[in-house]
Amino acid sequence: MRVLIAEDNDSSRDMLVALMVKWGYQVVSTTDGKMALDALRKPRGPKLAVLDWTMPGMDGIEVCRRIRKTDTVDPPYIIILSARDRKEDIVTGLDAGANDYITRPFDSDELRARMEAGRRAVEFQAALVKGARRQAKQAAVSQKEQGSVSEQSVGKLGKEDVPAPSSETATRIFEQIVVVFKRGEIDLPSHPHISTRFNELVNNGANLHEIGYLLRQDVAISSKLIAVSNSAYYRGVTENRTLEHAVGRLGFTTTKQYVDAICNRGLYMTKNSRFSKYMEQLWEHSLACAYASQAVEKALRLQLPDDVFTLGLMHDIGKLLLLQAVGELQKRNKLAKDVDKADVFNTIEAHHGRFGAALLKKWSFSDTFVQVAIHHDHLENAGSVSKEVLIVNLANLVVKSIGYSPGGASEIDLEGSESARVLKMEPKGIAEVKDHTEQMMEEMKGHLS
Numbered sequence: 001m002r003v004l005i006a007e008d009n010d011s012s013r014d015m016l017v018a019l020m021v022k023w024g025y026q027v028v029s030t031t032d033g034k035m036a037l038d039a040l041r042k043p044r045g046p047k048l049a050v051l052d053w054t055m056p057g058m059d060g061i062e063v064c065r066r067i068r069k070t071d072t073v074d075p076p077y078i079i080i081l082s083a084r085d086r087k088e089d090i091v092t093g094l095d096a097g098a099n100d101y102i103t104r105p106f107d108s109d110e111l112r113a114r115m116e117a118g119r120r121a122v123e124f125q126a127a128l129v130k131g132a133r134r135q136a137k138q139a140a141v142s143q144k145e146q147g148s149v150s151e152q153s154v155g156k157l158g159k160e161d162v163p164a165p166s167s168e169t170a171t172r173i174f175e176q177i178v179v180v181f182k183r184g185e186i187d188l189p190s191h192p193h194i195s196t197r198f199n200e201l202v203n204n205g206a207n208l209h210e211i212g213y214l215l216r217q218d219v220a221i222s223s224k225l226i227a228v229s230n231s232a233y234y235r236g237v238t239e240n241r242t243l244e245h246a247v248g249r250l251g252f253t254t255t256k257q258y259v260d261a262i263c264n265r266g267l268y269m270t271k272n273s274r275f276s277k278y279m280e281q282l283w284e285h286s287l288a289c290a291y292a293s294q295a296v297e298k299a300l301r302l303q304l305p306d307d308v309f310t311l312g313l314m315h316d317i318g319k320l321l322l323l324q325a326v327g328e329l330q331k332r333n334k335l336a337k338d339v340d341k342a343d344v345f346n347t348i349e350a351h352h353g354r355f356g357a358a359l360l361k362k363w364s365f366s367d368t369f370v371q372v373a374i375h376h377d378h379l380e381n382a383g384s385v386s387k388e389v390l391i392v393n394l395a396n397l398v399v400k401s402i403g404y405s406p407g408g409a410s411e412i413d414l415e416g417s418e419s420a421r422v423l424k425m426e427p428k429g430i431a432e433v434k435d436h437t438e439q440m441m442e443e444m445k446g447h448l449s
């Protein structure tokens with residue numbers, strides 16, 4: 001990766017360049033702010049920069065301010081380097097739009113680690129932009145092939161698409177659900193507006209400030225994002241107080257994941273007291289599966305085009321939809337209020353894949369999401385399964401084995417599972433996935449509740 005070094009002091013610049021080269025970066029070096037600004041504004045300019053605060057002509061802070069005003073989809077990650085170490089100086093640097101701030105004299109290990117964090121943020125951002133463009137292209141093609149989105153309806157699902165339920169009552173519940181869907185009597189949940197807008201903005205090349213403007217419209221989202229960015233896992237040198245800093249620290253990809261998670265959280269709130277505990281557990285299960293999916297991808301050193309965090313988050317969305325349908329039926333007195341919970345859960349377990357897939361199609365999610373929703377529980381039903389399906393299948397088993405599941409912890413032979421075998425997942429990798437999921441759930445649950 002290319003990195004820009006802007007530093008007017010010769011010996012200091014030479015030392016920085018030598019360190020960067022040693023760490024594997026290709027260096028573009030400049031001696032003043034104006035040259036740095038020009039280099040960063042070039043269409044294929046460096047996406048990672050270390051700017052000295054004090055430089056002749058234009059200082060590093062001004063370079064930062066001007067860069068942040070530039071309308072671009074992939075703004076550079078900027079680290080300000082300065083001897084000024086008062087809290088107000090650091091705040092000034094971050095307020096100008098720097099992603100990070102390092103005071104001199106610095107420790108080279110610390111600089112290397114901060115550069116590494118910057119490199120990851122830049123790579124995440126590039127992957128997000130690439131993925132979003134691909135998704136937009138795919139959505140356009142699939143809309144053309146399948147007609148308008150409004151024609152795809154959950155109500156079109158028929159009994160022939162799904163296996164038979166296990167008991168007579170479960171069959172009746174299922175038939176009633178199908179009838180109300182077919183008649184369009186169920187208010188389908190809509191995909192959270194902010195989550196949709198966030199993706200649209202990124203697809204259209206929005207910058208950090210436009211994204212900040214959107215997210216700030218929802219106080220709950222903004223404050224939760226700031227809290228997440230200050231959590232032990234993401235914490236930086238100073239406490240983030242603004243949304244832009246939070247997004248800057250998390251990067252676009254992680255921000256998008258948390259926006260999805262925060263928006264989805266609301267869908268799992270129910271006034272139906274009989275099922276509220278199940279819904280809470282389902283939410284925890286979904287969030288844990290998101291973290292576990294991400295950890296499986298990491299353990300296998302894969303970088304898939306679709307975001308596996310959100311794939312994990314949405315895999316059981318059909319359960320939510322079916323439970324809402326049960327609630328509606330009860331409200332209309334079409335289903336006994338004291339219907340056996342076991343029958344309801346059996347129905348949901350048997351049919352959530354297809355219903356989830358139909359809902360995700362309606363929300364214009366890519367085919368990968370649809371496939372994950374259909375096949376995540378039953379690999380044997382999938383002709384040839386994608387890596388994404390295998391990852392979510394394994395993540396789903398892992399989180400069930402550690403107890404993030406409405407059914408509580410289950411004994412599962414993870415190493416012997418089909419997905420672990422096909423993915424060639426070693427026991428060590430599985431243990432890492434468990435640890436990461438438990439750690440993230442411990443740290444984040446509170447911020448996302």
Ligand SMILES: [Fe+2]
Pocket residue numbers: 315316352376377
């Ligand atoms: Fe499932």
Ligand SMILES: [Fe+2]
Pocket residue numbers: 285289315316396
């Ligand atoms: Fe699941």
